[in-house]
Every structure is written in structure tokens, then in C-alpha cells.
Amino acid sequence: MVRNVSQFTLYSALLLTFIASSNALAFDKLTATVDKNPAMLDESITLTLEANAALPRDAFDTSVLEQDFKVVRTSVSNQMRKINLRESVSTTWTTILFPRTTGRLRIPAIKIHSIQSAPIDILVVPVSQASAQTRDIFMSAEVLPEQGYVQQQLTYQVKLFLAVELERGSLQVPTVDNVIMQQMGEDLETTAIQNGKRYRVIERNFSIIPQQSGVLRLPSPIFEGSIRTRNRGSFGGLFNPSKAVNQIGPEVTIDIKPIPQGYNEAWLPSEFVQINESWSTDLSNFTVGEPITRTITLSAIGVDGSVLPPIDDRLPPSIKAYPDQPQLNTVNKDNTLIAQKVTNMALVPSREGNFVLPEIKVPWFNTLTQTTEYAIIPAQAILVQPAILNPSSAINPVQNNLGDNKSLPVPVQVTDWAERPWYQQALPWQISTLLVLVLWGCSIWFAPKTIPLGKPQASNTHKAISFNTLLQTVDKRSFKYIEQDCKQWLSQNYPHQATLYGYTQALKNIGFSDAITAMYAYMYDNQGDELEVRAQLKLALTYLQANDKHAKTSLAPFYPDN
Numbered sequence: 408m409v410r411n412v413s414q415f416t417l418y419s420a421l422l423l424t425f426i427a428s429s430n431a432l433a434f435d436k437l438t439a440t441v442d443k444n445p446a447m448l449d450e451s452i453t454l455t456l457e458a459n460a461a462l463p464r465d466a467f468d469t470s471v472l473e474q475d476f477k478v479v480r481t482s483v484s485n486q487m488r489k490i491n492l493r494e495s496v497s498t499t500w501t502t503i504l505f506p507r508t509t510g511r512l513r514i515p516a517i518k519i520h521s522i523q524s525a526p527i528d529i530l531v532v533p534v535s536q537a538s539a540q541t542r543d544i545f546m547s548a549e550v551l552p553e554q555g556y557v558q559q560q561l562t563y564q565v566k567l568f569l570a571v572e573l574e575r576g577s578l579q580v581p582t583v584d585n586v587i588m589q590q591m592g593e594d595l596e597t598t599a600i601q602n603g604k605r606y607r608v609i610e611r612n613f614s615i616i617p618q619q620s621g622v623l624r625l626p627s628p629i630f631e632g633s634i635r636t637r638n639r640g641s642f643g644g645l646f647n648p649s650k651a652v653n654q655i656g657p658e659v660t661i662d663i664k665p666i667p668q669g670y671n672e673a674w675l676p677s678e679f680v681q682i683n684e685s686w687s688t689d690l691s692n693f694t695v696g697e698p699i700t701r702t703i704t705l706s707a708i709g710v711d712g713s714v715l716p717p718i719d720d721r722l723p724p725s726i727k728a729y730p731d732q733p734q735l736n737t738v739n740k741d742n743t744l745i746a747q748k749v750t751n752m753a754l755v756p757s758r759e760g761n762f763v764l765p766e767i768k769v770p771w772f773n774t775l776t777q778t779t780e781y782a783i784i785p786a787q788a789i790l791v792q793p794a795i796l797n798p799s800s801a802i803n804p805v806q807n808n809l810g811d812n813k814s815l816p817v818p819v820q821v822t823d824w825a826e827r828p829w830y831q832q833a834l835p836w837q838i839s840t841l842l843v844l845v846l847w848g849c850s851i852w853f854a855p856k857t858i859p860l861g862k863p864q865a866s867n868t869h870k871a872i873s874f875n876t877l878l879q880t881v882d883k884r885s886f887k888y889i890e891q892d893c894k895q896w897l898s899q900n901y902p903h904q905a906t907l908y909g910y911t912q913a914l915k916n917i918g919f920s921d922a923i924t925a926m927y928a929y930m931y932d933n934q935g936d937e938l939e940v941r942a943q944l945k946l947a948l949t950y951l952q953a954n955d956k957h958a959k960t961s962l963a964p965f966y967p968d969n
Contacts, residue, residue: 434460437524439517445530448509449545449627451479451653456500456517456524461485466519467500475512479503479629479653505627505655506531543570546656548628550615556664557620559676559774560709560744562591563613565628565656568599568606574649576632578611581625587616587711591742612742616711620665628656672770672779673716677707680771682782690787695794696908698729698753698931705748705769705782712737712746716769720752723762726791729753729931753931756791757924763788794912795905872896874952881945886930889944896948914951922947 442453456467464483472478481502488495506512506529514527534545547566555561565578582588595610617623633649666674687700703718712735720728730752737746756762767784872895880892890907897910904910911920922944928934 434458434462434520434522437517437519437522439514439524439527441514441527441529444527445532446506447534448506448531449534449655449657450505451655452476452504452506452529454500454502454504454514456502458498458519458522459495460498461496462498462519466498467517469502471515471517472502472504475507476504476514477507477627477655479505479631503631503653505629505653509533544568544634544652544654546628546630546654548625548656548659550625550659550661554662554664555617556676556772556774557617557666558674558710558714559616560711561615561617561661562742563588563615563625563659565611565613567609567630567654568601569609569634570604570606572635573607574633574635576630576652579629579631580611580613581628583615583623583625585618586623587614587618589614591739614739614742614744617663620663623661623663625659625661627658630654630656667772667777670772670779672772675707675710675714675716675769675771676774677709677771678773678775680705680707680769680780680782682706682767682769682784684767684784690789693756693789693791695756695759695791695912696906697794698755701752701754703750703752703767703784705750707746707771709744709774710746711744712748715746715748718748718750718769719765719767720750721765722754723764725758725760726754726756726762726764727928727932729755729928755927755931759791759793761788761790794909871899874948877948878945881941881948886926889926890930893944893948900951916947916951918950919947 436459438457440455442455443450444452446452454472458466467481467483469478469481479502481500484499484501486497486499488497509531512529512531514529516526517524545568547568549564551562551564563580565580567576567578580588591612591614595612597608597610599606599608615625631651631653633651636648636650682703682705684704685702687702693699705715705718707715715735718733720730722728730750734749735747736749737744739745764787766786769782771780771782772778773780872892874896877892877896880889884892893907894904894910897904897907901910901913904913907923911923914920922940925935925940926944929937929940
């Protein structure tokens with residue numbers, strides 16, 4: 408069975424080879440014709456090449472035409488005829504050409520195997536304004552403005568004029584190296600009357616942004632489609648015949664200027680640039696430790712958002728900025744690009760006093776006046792108020808040592824706590840405190856859960872949080888919840904303050920202040936290592952808890968023994 412299949416395959420291959428050889432032997436005629444001669448520069452020329460044999464599709468190499476003509480496309484068809492019991496086979500190539508220049512051009516002799524066609528001389532005449540305006544279809548192309556600078560937006564405008572009914576069509580626009588090109592909006596349709604003839608005008612606009620200076624050449628746009636003819640078709644005009652049309656627009660050349668000599672600023676070519684700012688609250692509300700959001704918006708006309716320069720965010724040393732990622736946006740309005748960069752930053756002052764926010768200046772090159780200009784946010788003075796402390800009760804500062812408290816059997820020396828690295832701060836009393844916390848937790852876990860009758864439970868609008876729960880929050884939850892639980896726990900043990908910065912001002916504990924500062928730096932600016940920030944905060948809170956316990960054990964008993 409396998410042997411029979413192999414023999415069949417071999418016989419089939421031999422048969423196909425024989426047929427191809429027969430066609431090749433029968434091939435003795437190659438004819439080339441064109442549909443128009445003379446032709447206008449913007450008109451398509453249809454070259455028809457016919458061979459009296461069945462030949463491969465790629466037997467005709469169109470590269471021989473590229474010197475004088477732009478080859479748009481080539482289609483191939485095979486046809487078999489039978490006349491008086493005689494069969495004939497033919498292969499036809501149909502190629503759409505556009506002349507590259509005016510004058511006498513030649514379609515050279517085309518050779519396939521050993522057979523070649525006769526050359527064809529074609530007269531190409533220029534397109535005059537009068538002749539263009541009397542035809543049924545023609546195109547125009549231009550760049551506005553006619554010259555520009557590198558990275559400046561220019562508008563490439565293509566128009567198709569139709570005096571006949573269009574069935575379908577497509578527009579092929581050129582692609583150019585070192586140019587950012589994109590269509591601007593949808594096609595626009597208008598009407599125009601030229602030399603007494605009404606045209607339907609289809610307009611398409613493109614934004615082009617050259618990336619290098621020099622001569623910019625935009626090749627001709629090409630339109631391909633079909634139109635309805637005026638001839639009545641078969642069946643009494645029920646089906647109107649259509650005609651394929653191909654039209655080419657003019658090539659456009661413009662000069663792109665480089666960055667002017669001696670220009671040392673960030674390059675931003677535009678017709679208009681503006682910068683402004685807004686604040687999340689009034690500037691008189693600056694308070695130590697309280698963030699205020701500043702929004703800076705930079706807008707420019709006629710450029711892409713990618714060329715907008717960074718915003719100068721220099722500030723006084725005592726005001727820390729935590730900027731977000733800038734938001735870039737480019738929109739099209741009336742065939743003009745409008746680029747915007749929006750930068751949000753949280754400003755957090757670390758001390759009170761009078762400060763000056765520096766001037767923000769953005770240089771740009773005015774393409775209309777060809778001068779350097781500046782978009783400016785003026786310098787402004789601000790007054791930072793001190794952190795608001797609770798005036799109802801004073802908080803005794805938590806010192807970094809326990810003093811000379813005689814009630815404690817062994818005084819603990821922690822005077823250098825804030826100067827040591829966090830991983831060297833695990834002192835013996837902290838280990839013992841941890842053991843006490845573990846034993847205390849176990850006693851609560853195994854203690855009876857019953858509530859004595861007749862004794863009501865205390866109610867509180869804010870659920871109390873234990874120190875153990877606070878440490879679990881610091882270990883596992885996000886910093887948003889850590890901030891909330893820290894304020895809740897501190898309010899249970901110290902007079903209430905509005906913010907964590909308020910507690911740092913009131914407690915005056917260096918280690919705790921550094922831990923809160925590190926936490927906010929990580930939250931707003933992603934500074935530092937997360938694990939180290941959590942460990943530093945946990946150690947600072949443990950220190951506060953231990954000092955609070957020492958303070959309580961040092962108090963005289965409420966009911967002294969007699």
C-alpha cells in the first residue's frame with residue numbers, strides 16, 4: 408500500500424513537470440499595453456502584461472519599473488479559452504503605476520524566460536491649475552505652517568476633490584523616518600465650487616512632529632477606490648457599473664530648522680506655554696507636620712507631552728516634598744496638539760516660622776516671535792504655624808532615661824537610645840518586657856470570660872486597642888491602619904492630640920519622632936526599607952510602653968498600708 412502511494416506521488420510530480428514544460432515550450436508571446444498615453448503627472452497608468460502561457464505569479468519582476476514610476480500594486484490572473492476544440496491558456500499581470508516626473512518616460516522591455524515585450528514610451532505632462540479643476544477627481548496636499556523647528560508640531564493636510572459619486576476608497580499616506588505622525592480626528596467633508604464645477608471635498612489632517620532638522624520630504628499620498636460611472640448598465644440600469652480610480656497627490660518638501668545657536672535652555676518650541684498652581688487648602692493653614700497638596704499644571708500648545716520638561720521642586724530645607732508620578736496628557740483641539748503635565752506633591756513642614764517658596768520658571772521658545780520666553784509661578788511667602796497641642800492637659804515629656812527614681816530597684820541607662828542603630832537597641836529590660844507581655848497575654852487568654860452580674864460594662868465610642876494588638880498591626884497591616892491604631896493607642900495613654908506629629912511635639916521623644924518621620928517618608932515618598940521602618944516604629948512604641956509602665960509603678964499606692 409505504501410509503495411502504491413509513493414508511485415502515485417511520483418507520477419503526479421512527473422505529470423505536473425510535464426505540463427509546466429509544455430506551457431514553457433508553448434510560451435512565445437509577451438505583450439505590454441498601457442491604458443493612457445499621454446498622462447498627467449498625478450494620474451495613474453495601468454500597465455497590462457499578457458503572456459500566452461500559464462506562468463508563475465512571480466515571473467514578472469516589477470523592480471525594472473521603479474526608476475521612473477512608483478509601483479502601487481500588481482494583480483495576476485490566469486485564463487483558459489477553448490475555441491474550435493483548441494485550448495489556450497494566458498497569464499495577465501495588471502500593474503498600477505504613477506510617474507515620478509514629467510517628460511518622456513519609458514517602460515522598458517520586460518523579459519520573462521527568453522521572451523520579452525516591446526518597450527513603451529509615455530509622455531507625462533505637468534498638472535496645470537486649469538486642467539486639475541476640470542477633472543472629476545484630483546488631490547491636494549500641503550503642510551501648515553510651511554516651515555518649522557525640530558520637535559514642533561506641523562499639520563499635514565490632504566484633500567480629495569470629487570465631482571462624481573464615490574462607492575468606496577482608501578487613502579495611503581506616506582511614512583517618513585524620524586517623524587512622529589498621527590491622524591488628527593475624523594475626516595471632514597465640505598463642498599467647493601471651482602470654475603463653476605461643484606466638488607465634494609474630503610479632508611484628512613495629520614500631526615507631524617519632526618525629530619531632526621534639515622529638509623523633510625513627504626512622499627505623495629495615494630488614493631485608491633471606485634466611482635459610479637454615468638453609463639447605464641445592463642438590465643435597464645438596475646446595476647450601475649463602477650470604475651476603479653487611482654489618484655496621487657503632490658509631494659511636499661519643507662525645511663525644518665534646528666535649535667538656535669546659543670540656546671541653552673530645555674528645548675520647548677511652542678506658540679503658547681502656561682504654568683499655574685492650586686492648593687488643597689488655604690496657604691495660611693500651613694502647620695508643622697500637616698501635609699498640604701500642591702498641584703502644578705504645565706500646558707503647551709503645538710507639542711507632544713513627552714517634551715514637557717520636569718518641574719523644579721526646590722524648597723526650603725525644613726519643608727519636605729513628596730511628589731506623585733506626573734500625569735501626561737495630549738489632546739487634539741482644532742487640529743492643534745495641547746500637551747499638559749500635572750504634578751501633585753504633598754508638602755510637609757517640619758518646623759514653624761516664615762518661609763519663601765522659590766519661584767518656578769519654565770523656559771520655552773516662541774515659534775511665532777522666535778524669542779525665548781518664560782512661564783513663571785512667582786515666589787511666595789508662607790507662615791508655618793506650630794503643631795496644635797491639646798491645651799487641656801500637659802504631657803510630661805518622655806525622657807530617654809528613667810532618671811533617679813528611687814522606687815525602681817535598678818535604674819535603666821538609655822541616654823544614647825536615639826543615637827544607636829535600631830538593631831542594637833534590644834536591651835535586657837526590653838527582653839524582660841516582652842516576656843511580661845507574653846505572660847500577660849496568656850493570662851488573659853486562659854482567664855474566665857464571665858462578667859460579674861450587676862456590674863455594667865463600660866461603653867466607649869472608640870474601641871480600645873491593646874498594646875499587643877498595636878504591635879500586630881505594625882507587623883502585618885498597611886501603614887494607613889498603623890497610623891490609625893497608633894493614634895488610638897496614644898490617645899488611650901496620653902492626652903489627645905489631633906495628629907501623630909502632635910504627639911511627637913508633646914512627648915519630645917527623639918526615637919519616637921524619628922520613627923514617625925521614617926514612617927511618613929515611606930508612606931508618601933517610598934523612602935527607606937519597609938521592614939526597617941516597621942522595626943524602628945515597633946521598637947519606639949515598645950520603649951514608650953515600657954516607660955509608661957515604669958512611671959505607673961513609681962507612683963505611690965492609692966491606699967497605703969497602715
